[in-house]
Amino acid sequence: MELEKPSNGVHYPEQVTIETRFHDAEATPEEREEFLPHKPDEQNQSQFTDFVGKTSLGMSIFNLSNTIMGSGVLGLAYAMANTGIILFVILLTSIAALSAYSIHLLLRSAGIVGIRSYEQLGNRAFGAPGKVLAACVITIHNIGAMSSYLFIVKSELPLVIQNFMGAPSNSGEWYLNGKYLVIIASLIIILPLALMRQLGYLGYTSGLSLTCMVFFLISVIYKKFNVGCPLEDHNLTQPLTVMVNSTSEDDVCEAKLITYNSRTAYAIPIVAFAFVCHPEVLPIYMELRKPTMKRMQRVANISVLAMFVMYLLTAVFGYLTFYDKVGSEFLHTYKGDSADHLILCVRLAVLMAVTLTVPVVIFPIRRALLQIFFHDKPFNWVRHISVAFGLLVFVNILVISIPNIKDIFGVIGATSAPTLIFILPGIFYIRIVPENLEALNSRPKIQVHPLPQEQYLLVVMTQNQGPK
Ligand SMILES: NC(=O)CC[C@H](N)C(=O)O
Secondary structure (H helix, E strand, O other), X not given: OOOOOOOOOOOOOHHHHHHHHHOOOOOOHHHHHHHOOOOOOHHHOOOOOOOOXXXXXXXXXXXXXXXXXXXXXXXXXXXXXXXXXXXXXXXXHHHHHHHHHHHHHHHHHHHHHOOOOHHHHHHHHHOHHHHHHHHHHXXXXXXXXXXXXXXXXXXXXXXXXXXXHOOOOOOOOHHHOHHHHHHHHHHHHHHHHHOOOOXXXXXXXXXXXXXXXXXXXXXXXXXXXXXXXXXXXXXXXXXXXXXXXXXXXXXXXXXXXXXXXXXXXXXXXXXXXXOOOHHHHXXXXXXXXXXXXXXXXXXXXXXXXXXXXXXXXXXHHHHHHHHHHOOOOHHHHHHHHOOOHHHHHHHHHHHHHHHHHHHHHXXXXXXXXXXXXXXXXXXXXXXXXXXXXXXXXXXXXHHHHOOOOHHHHHHHHHOHHHHHHHHHHHHHHHHHOOXXXXXXXXXXXXXXXXXXXXXXXXXXXXXXXXXX
16 A cells, blocks of 8 residues: 655655554454554564564663763763853753653654664665764764773773882883773773674673762762862862963852853763763664663663763762862862872772773664665674774774873764754654654654554554545
């Protein structure tokens, strides 16, 4: 049966929609009866036939939260110092809400197309250029994120090893050289994890990574009550004065509710970067057991909410520890405390957390590259391993040659992050969901609720009876 084409010229995957919404057109009457009751059992009805996922809800939450939580958290206290507490809370809340909403748009679009892949949504919306655009933005963004993680390893790990071993700072030992340490961490920890065939296997390492971040948060809160005002603490004065230039001594230890200065605008890309997880949402959806949109939206909402709370607490307590003296890379602000064992452990925990996030971030890049260059080719281990290895080599070279992390945050946060969070999900959705199925200002198009299956059936059946 032929369906009317939508007026916007976009090819609408009618067949896919009917099949993916209603799974099996050939179902027996009993099955259909079970399928069509007023309250469909969402838990057991999968819309998708592209992949049978086996990852549990909990593991998926770990994986998604781990993707959200990354180096972005280290810039939040700095963002708060430049916006003030109230503006920051408003910004953090809005971006978290927008991020969850755009995940909803991605999930709905994937439900219509019947394929859970960001690149395929691009393809459906704009043809081949859309697919290439999505793949490029994901690749650039995730390479940027990976670089920022490995950069933390390069700059922090030598410090940690040096302090644990009690070695003098420029003893020239190879194990105190960040460049070698990045390569070793990439080969020993990241590469084996990146070679896993499915993201779901990384649930345990993601759980470990999140535990490290919880430890980081607890330590930041604890330190707030242990570090005096930065200027009083002469331990901290020296490195801090190098990083921060022109604050008068009077207002250094005063929390500001609203701040407006030349760096206020930096807060937006920092917070936007902190909430990016969109390239990983569909791969995680694909591996979710019983993958209904409602279940995946639950994974997303829980992850965004949990990370929102962690971000807020880290930023508030980080800011209230150092006030205007907080550095753009939060861990460096504790530099004067380098002999403090708690801070050393915190550094180690953050290092572990970001290192364990790198493999999760590699998955979407590999998927994007394979979609562009080897579309329709069956899975191949040699290709799978070579892409991961090639990516790691490339990012290692990048990290070894860049001088500081701030520029990565700035560029990625201001370009690819908003594109992935706000722009692409929105335009893909508008192009993919035809207006005759859902008007732009319709409730389901705005609300985070799936259109009931019966309603879809009605719309699709009405269309089917239309002119041929
Ligand atoms: N995939 C990603 O880009 C993750 C970025 C992550 N939100 C961070 O803060 O580091």
